[in-house]
Amino acid sequence: MKNQKTNYISGAEAVIRCLLAEGVDLIYGYPGGAIMPIYDELYKYSDVLQHILTRHEQGATHAAQGYARTSGKVGVAMATSGPGATNLVTGIADAQIDSTPIVCITGQVASHLLGSDAFQETDIIGISTPVTKWNYQITKVSEIPEIMAKAFYIARSGRPGPVLIDITKDAQFDLFDFSYKKCKAVRSYAPIPTLNTNQISEAAEVINKAKKPMIIWGQGVILGEAEEEFKNFVEASGIPAAWTILGLSALSTKHPLNMGMVGMHGNYGPNILTNQCDVLIAVGMRFDDRVTGNLETYAKQATVVHLEIDPAEVNKNVKAHYPVLGNCKESLIMLTSMVKHNEYKDWKQLFADHMQIEFDAVIQGDTLPTKEGLTMGEVIVGINKHTQGDAVFVTDVGQHQMIACRYAEFIRSKSNVTSGGLGTMGFALPAAIGAKMGAPDREVVAIIGDGGYQMTIQELGTIFQNRTAVKIVVLNNDYLGMVRQWQQLFFDKRYASTEMVNPDFVTIAKGYKIEANRVNKREDLDKAILNMIASDEPYFLEVCVEKEDNVFPMIPTGASVSDIRLK
């Protein structure tokens, strides 16, 4: 009964057509029983929709995240039901807490089997609910276009986040009359609060009266694509600005008003001066506990102006005296037109003075070491030398991450890809694959510890198969270094289960036909980095660093930002 005017296709094919309609040309995934109809269609559409087979579903979500973070587009990950779906969860939780737009598609057992404990049946809707911006189970083929359109709209709009769509196998097989309409609005969802000009003029008034103002910006600047507007605001006002780990790269690290990082391993000045500023202007950041330390003693002297897209973040951790709701891309333009320029000479001098203290106590030893062992800091500085701030840095979680974020130079936005909120070890290797595919013309350097590397090391297979030209740097201290540091400082050096007996990483990389090198002497480091950067192929570099180096400065958990330690 195929009517010529209708467009009868299977649900599986409809899913592919929806992805194409949303501009998707690349997805990450892993096939299995309940998603086979969609994979069968992928086979037919492989010339327009590339599928990257990761070696584990967790890798698919992290790769989709990396892709989203460098390209600014929605990343897509696909998996089968049961274990395929549950393996996605870590990446979904990571995307939720770091506001990364991804859409995950999972296969599900046929609708008549739901609830019967069928083979590979798992309640992925129930499991993923607390860690998704939205999720939905499709049991009828006719729902596919509308739900897929809604999924992409929700993932990318407002404060972005992960969406999971679970599709029963019968809905993938069934035929229906397909037509697609992009989603433009959902009636129960207001992605961007309406700008209130009164809020902005009140905020401007407070800022103009300030003697010691300070800006802290977060990823909202990058997600709102407001880098230019933010730079204009900073320059127009002359206010010193510091960043959260996810805000890094939104403003050049070389900018004279860029004062460095706030938070647990942030810079000395920005942390201490948070508790001395009179007006604190937070832009697209959420006052995470790793940023604020003890809230009871955090910026109590300051009048807080908070530019934020998500109303639930206002007054969540820190009271905003002057909230400015909306997309900072718009609010910053208005605010910029109202603020007066000031040099804040004495105030800025304080940042410089603190930077000098930090340089003498920490940075010099980290980046220009005179001791025998290699430091993580000199490796990052060595990479800067050959990439000139133009590379994308993808970092995992731990000491190497903090060191990389402290010392990496950035002149372009969307260049820092890291697991911030969730702190997911194993993030970097698969995320680097996605980051490179999201920005194929850019140099992508993954900085990973020996611990996190082995959590998703199987993704070397993905790199091998696709010849993805990522540069992998493992900073190997044969320890789970950050945990070891805490054990040293807070648990009387009881190194419980933090020492690692590691395999020969170079041989492993070579097994995947990835060019590989190991450095353990300072005189070989620069040449090794140069060779790595010069290569057009995937490249693995292991740097054996000092085993028991620590990351400083540090705000111990529960301490105040002004109690930051230099040693």
Place this chain on the structure above:
Amino acid sequence: MSDFKKYTISIYTENNIGLLNRISAIFLKRHINFISLSTSQSEITDVFRFIIVVNMTESGVKRIVQQIEKQIDVIKAYFHTDEETIFQESALYKVKSSSLFEERQIQNTIKNSNANIVTVSPDFFVIQKTGFRHETEQLRESLEPFGLLQFVRSGRISITKEKMGISEILNTFKQQHKD
């Protein structure tokens, strides 16, 4: 702990599967227990309403309402104190029929409590009472000596004194997104 207070949270939502799970997860994550929960149709045809009663601080309930409202399928969420709402609970009590005839006291108890007898059978009868928690509780205590076969109390249902304006929110949306 003294600033803990009873709040009624009203949530207007789309009628979608899984939303109860999503809302309760917000409370679970913060280790907050429901005192009561009820769900029903609202005054608008395709809009659903949740009424949740919790014991929280004002700042806590403000933050949790922000988190609820952030959910995609939630149209609007509010919180109110008891003084700002008209609220009731309903309870059913199942008692042996023999005690109705043998104990004179039970007849007075029922009469004085303004409860209704819903059904009477040779073996048992069922009483229904609507009122405040302490009223349904008082009746439960009075009937307990006579042997309560079953007792059940509904979650709180509540109506606010202030206007909710959900229709206005939906109309504004319609105006903005005319295709």
